[in-house]
Amino acid sequence: MSSEKAGAGNGKPPMRDALVAAAFQLFLERGYEQTTVDDIVALAGVGRRSFFRYFPSKEDVVFPDHERCLADMTAFLAAGTGGEEPVRRVCDAARLVLRMYAENPTFSVQRYRLTKKVPGLRAYELSVVWRYERALADYLRRRFAARRDGTLQADVIAAAVVAAHNNALRSWLRSDGQGEASATMDHALAYVQSAFGGTPVPPAREEPEDVVVVVSRRGAPLWRVVQEIESTLGRL
Amino acid sequence: MSSEKAGAGNGKPPMRDALVAAAFQLFLERGYEQTTVDDIVALAGVGRRSFFRYFPSKEDVVFPDHERCLADMTAFLAAGTGGEEPVRRVCDAARLVLRMYAENPTFSVQRYRLTKKVPGLRAYELSVVWRYERALADYLRRRFAARRDGTLQADVIAAAVVAAHNNALRSWLRSDGQGEASATMDHALAYVQSAFGGTPVPPAREEPEDVVVVVSRRGAPLWRVVQEIESTLGRL
């Protein structure tokens, strides 16, 4: 906390944290829907209007740090030189989210149990996750601009990365934040990388002309070609 | 108005449709957030309380048929014999959603424009899509129960299928429902099928020797091969 005074968007009003603490205390002992915003501000000792100053909605108090994390991810993706392997890059970006969860394990586990129970919070979490996915997909779309089905591949790969990330994250959260999360995450993301071109470990830059294909008859459907390719690769 | 008062056996209460029609009329001419539930029920000529009898929330009136479609998808997945290729099966299940959209093109396009503008409807759509994805993932989890990373693969593949489906669906919706949607959809889902091992199409009895493929290097990832094939086919 050395340089904490640059510009208007300063980071940490104590009131925000007090509201989060009061909210979670009530959510855990009484349930989310049974807690009104008036209850929260009464416990925190602040005015009701101030709550909506810091959180645009009651749901936002449950995810107080995702806004910053999303900004971090966007910055990470924009900071690249453009020479990185795209799939690996978005996998590394996804790891930022895991890191944020791992910074406060008990808080993350409490929030996980909360969102698992309350449908409204699950829906809100979806919109948060969607923004992460959009950030990854937008990055991949830019990187894949020259490809033929660039936007399709970008959307699919981004969704796959997010799904793998969430799978590993939920497994870690279900174990109450015990165990090593990053190993599970590496394994899950490696699966996605193996499915989509990105070499799991980047040993060499791939030449664009690795592949030579000869097709004997034009009438054959694409799936037949792909099938032949797979069996050919399997025989080699 | 011919008051159609059929018995319990009728599946379509006219009041529900009247509410949807009144709601969309107002949403299109005045905007979603500028339209209150009171406005809708006033135009439909029914009581306000009846609205919430048919739709649990204001957002639900925008997606009046997804509940049925989700039930159809669940039934379709449960109806299988267990011998189908799983990835292809979920792709076919996803096509059910496209079919529902294609049944009412103008309605689907109107709703698309609406959800694109209103953040609250986008969030609601996410929760709808999430339920489809869960249905696909649950099916794949059962089919992959014996695999080593079965749940991981199920989640990732389900997300990829949904992403590919949405990519094709949105492309069709953006073109105002013109053009052939199923061709784009087939292409998008073929990409997913090529990425994840399942044989793209059931090995039907086709003449097996249409295709001869030569691949120069084994290290190249499968998607790269597929990309090369498509461009090769395109050039021919």
Add this chain to the structure above:
DNA sequence: CGACTCGTGGCACTGAGTGCACTCCTCGGG
């Protein structure tokens, strides 16, 4: 000292969603 801003709090209001009670209308049985 006044003007200006900023963080805060105090209403009052809109609108979504709910619980309850009431009215019809229909159906089935005496």
Add this chain to the structure above:
DNA sequence: CCCGAGGAGTGCACTCAGTGCCACGAGTCG
């Protein structure tokens, strides 16, 4: 033919999330 049951529709009152507006106090700059 009447009567009671039950379900569909409705009106009313209520809770609560979220917003707009304004007032108040503290700090700052001129």
